[in-house]
Amino acid sequence: MRITLLPVLTAVLVMSPLGVQHIQGQGFATDITAEEVQAVADAIGNQIDLQIKVSEISQGNVAVGVLQRGPTEKSGGPPTGLIHRDVSEVYYILSGGGTLVTGGTVTAGPDLPGTIDAVRVLVGPTFRASVEGGRSREITEGDVVIIPAGVFHAWSEIPDLVTYLSIRSDPNGVLPAGYVNPVIGGPSGN
Numbered sequence: 001m002r003i004t005l006l007p008v009l010t011a012v013l014v015m016s017p018l019g020v021q022h023i024q025g026q027g028f029a030t031d032i033t034a035e036e037v038q039a040v041a042d043a044i045g046n047q048i049d050l051q052i053k054v055s056e057i058s059q060g061n062v063a064v065g066v067l068q069r070g071p072t073e074k075s076g077g078p079p080t081g082l083i084h085r086d087v088s089e090v091y092y093i094l095s096g097g098g099t100l101v102t103g104g105t106v107t108a109g110p111d112l113p114g115t116i117d118a119v120r121v122l123v124g125p126t127f128r129a130s131v132e133g134g135r136s137r138e139i140t141e142g143d144v145v146i147i148p149a150g151v152f153h154a155w156s157e158i159p160d161l162v163t164y165l166s167i168r169s170d171p172n173g174v175l176p177a178g179y180v181n182p183v184i185g186g187p188s189g190n
Contacts (some may be wrong), residue, residue, distance in 0.1 A: 013156055018154040030055035032064055032146035036184045041066045041094075041163060049166075051121050053186075054179040060171035061143040063087075063179070065122060068163045069098070078130045080109075081154025086174050089147045090167040098158035104134025106152050124174035 028134045032052055040052050044066065054063040056164035091100075112119050119126060131152045139145060139162075147153045149169075156164070168175065180186030 009168050036181075037066060039183050040181050041068065043181075044068050049118065049122050050181060050183075051175075051179060052181050052184070054121075054170075054175045054177055056173075056177040060169070060173045061161055061175050063122075063168040063170060063175050065166045065168065066094075066131045066163070067166055068161065068169070069158050070161055072098070072155060072158045074099075074157050078107075078132055079134070079154045079156045080128065080130045081122075081152055082112075082126050083108075083129050083152050084123045085127075086149055086170065086172045087124045088149045088169040088170075089123075089153075089165070091139075091143075091145040091147065092165045092167070093139055093141050093143045093145075094163045094165060095141050096158070096160055096162035097138065098162050099133065099136055100139045100145065100153065101134045101136045101156050102145075102147060102151055102153045104131035104152055105149075106131050121176060121179060123168065124170065124172075 030053060036052060040050050044050055049065055049067045051063055051065040054061050071176055081101070083106065106129045109130065111125065111127045114120070114125065129152055130156070134152065136156060182188045
């Protein structure tokens with residue numbers, strides 16, 4: 001997997017408030033090396049989403065996760081997916097691709113429990129939903145997609161495998177600032 005950082009850095013800058021002030025006690029930048037991305041991607045196993053790091057910024061947090069989804073087939077029914085209440089995401093497709101659906105007329109389903117890692121560490125308060133309509137398109141390696149908080153998103157079909165970074169803008173600070181994945185040296189049990 002080869003990572004081109006320009007689209008990733010551009011996405012972070014687009015989503016981050018640019019101010020001259022810095023966080024009290026934090027006068028440095030958070031680095032995520034290609035080796036760290038690869039180590040977390042290699043550790044993903046049967047999971048679909050692992051946060052790499054969460055960093056406090058001038059207003060809230062920014063998190064970076066690596067996601068991997070395996071093959072799916074079109075169900076014939078309306079797509080089902082997620083809506084994150086507070087966290088916006090920028091997907092940068094590292095490899096593979098599929099059909100992504102965003103927006104549309106949503107039928108809300110249940111909230112994900114607030115005690116699970118998906119909510120606590122990855123994406124904050126989230127609920128399942130199905131959608132009619134929406135924008136469906138093919139997404140492939142190198143593509144970047146910006147998904148604002150409150151927008152439905154789902155993969156309706158993945159022919160093989162898709163691996164992507166998700167840069168998560170968290171203006172309300174619902175994700176744990178300072179989180180580092182245990183695979184790259186963070187404490188276990190975060």
